[in-house]
Amino acid sequence: MKACRLFLLLLLPGLGLASETDLLLSEAQNGQPIERVLPKYPISEAKAGKEGWVRVDFVVDEQGQVTDAVVLDSSGVDGFEREALRAVRRWQYEPALVDGEAVQQCYKVQLDFALDRQAQGVTRRFAATVRAIQQRLEDQQLDEAKAQLDALRARPQWNLTEDGWYWMIEALYQEAVGNVQEQVRSLKRVTGITTRRLPDEQLRYVLQKLFVLQTSQSQFAEALDSYEKLQQVPGSDEVVAMLAPYVDQIHTAVKSEQPLLVEARVNERRYWQHHLSRSGFELVQISGQLETLDLRCERQLKTYKAVSGVAWHIPASWGECRVMVKGEPGSVFQLLEVPPVAGAEQAAVL
Numbered sequence: 001m002k003a004c005r006l007f008l009l010l011l012l013p014g015l016g017l018a019s020e021t022d023l024l025l026s027e028a029q030n031g032q033p034i035e036r037v038l039p040k041y042p043i044s045e046a047k048a049g050k051e052g053w054v055r056v057d058f059v060v061d062e063q064g065q066v067t068d069a070v071v072l073d074s075s076g077v078d079g080f081e082r083e084a085l086r087a088v089r090r091w092q093y094e095p096a097l098v099d100g101e102a103v104q105q106c107y108k109v110q111l112d113f114a115l116d117r118q119a120q121g122v123t124r125r126f127a128a129t130v131r132a133i134q135q136r137l138e139d140q141q142l143d144e145a146k147a148q149l150d151a152l153r154a155r156p157q158w159n160l161t162e163d164g165w166y167w168m169i170e171a172l173y174q175e176a177v178g179n180v181q182e183q184v185r186s187l188k189r190v191t192g193i194t195t196r197r198l199p200d201e202q203l204r205y206v207l208q209k210l211f212v213l214q215t216s217q218s219q220f221a222e223a224l225d226s227y228e229k230l231q232q233v234p235g236s237d238e239v240v241a242m243l244a245p246y247v248d249q250i251h252t253a254v255k256s257e258q259p260l261l262v263e264a265r266v267n268e269r270r271y272w273q274h275h276l277s278r279s280g281f282e283l284v285q286i287s288g289q290l291e292t293l294d295l296r297c298e299r300q301l302k303t304y305k306a307v308s309g310v311a312w313h314i315p316a317s318w319g320e321c322r323v324m325v326k327g328e329p330g331s332v333f334q335l336l337e338v339p340p341v342a343g344a345e346q347a348a349v350l
Helices: 020-027 043-047 078-088 124-138 142-153 160-177 180-191 200-216 220-231 237-255
Strands: 004-011 032-035 052-060 066-074 092-094 096-098 101-103 105-115 260-265 271-275 280-287 290-297 300-305 311-313 321-327 332-338
Touching: 043 078, 052 078, 052 160, 066 078, 066 180, 078 105, 124 142, 124 160, 142 160, 160 180, 160 200, 180 200, 200 220, 200 237, 220 237, 220 271, 260 271, 280 290, 321 332
Parallel strands: none
Antiparallel strands: 004 105, 032 092, 052 066, 052 105, 096 101, 260 332, 271 321, 280 311, 280 332, 290 300, 290 321
């Protein structure tokens, strides 16, 4: 059997936005890992030469135990998701501290499942199929392109390099059918692979595209994260300079009194997630069935009923937050980020 390797990329929340929470960081101490057991590589996937990745969102409680672990996204292999969750739930931490007191802390982590002797490029057949799909898209033969995409996805062997190329061509398909949210989702999957990646030229294109789309969708925290990743790609100085004025516009928009409208749709995993740029928000124009709303913050986890007509205002002491709305797949709604209100430091307003 081929030797297996697993890689971890731990992602703490980060907006890249200056705010009053910056003043609290000197009084806060992030939780430190005591034990992070790597997941087992599923035998069936290793024998089949299958590689992949899993992104997990979880909370470390005041006792340093992992709770509320959920799969945010993955390359689509159930075995990898199962083993990733099983491992993360066994991790232990020294809890985070604020002013000497233990608090909850939310994390995101990616686990890459890679085989040591697996081919790292793409096969000729794979490359030919990708070119054929691209030609179908250029010819506006969308049904034929979708059929070829589905057939490509069903291949028994799958390495991380092919995964990146697949999601890149999937993003082109979503662009052709006008599905911006799925296009963004596919592009994020391209950039998420940590052990192998596309050539710099393609990665630069993907990150630039992501920045533009995320900005157009008022996903400002995500757009700034894409911009930071773009800065780290060699040869990107010209593109970074071109986008710099738009970064300034994002900061201006976040600081303004105008509400920020974000379109939302619950995915097949029964959730929708958004990284907040502000401390206040509400849900409007709900169509479908929403269930709960998690506020997953740097130093707090709270769960509420997901309803419209209610304003949430998050205390600054909770740090930066992500909203996770759970409900029936296909449910749509809008999230309005609103300016902060006085007194929100004492308690969330519901």
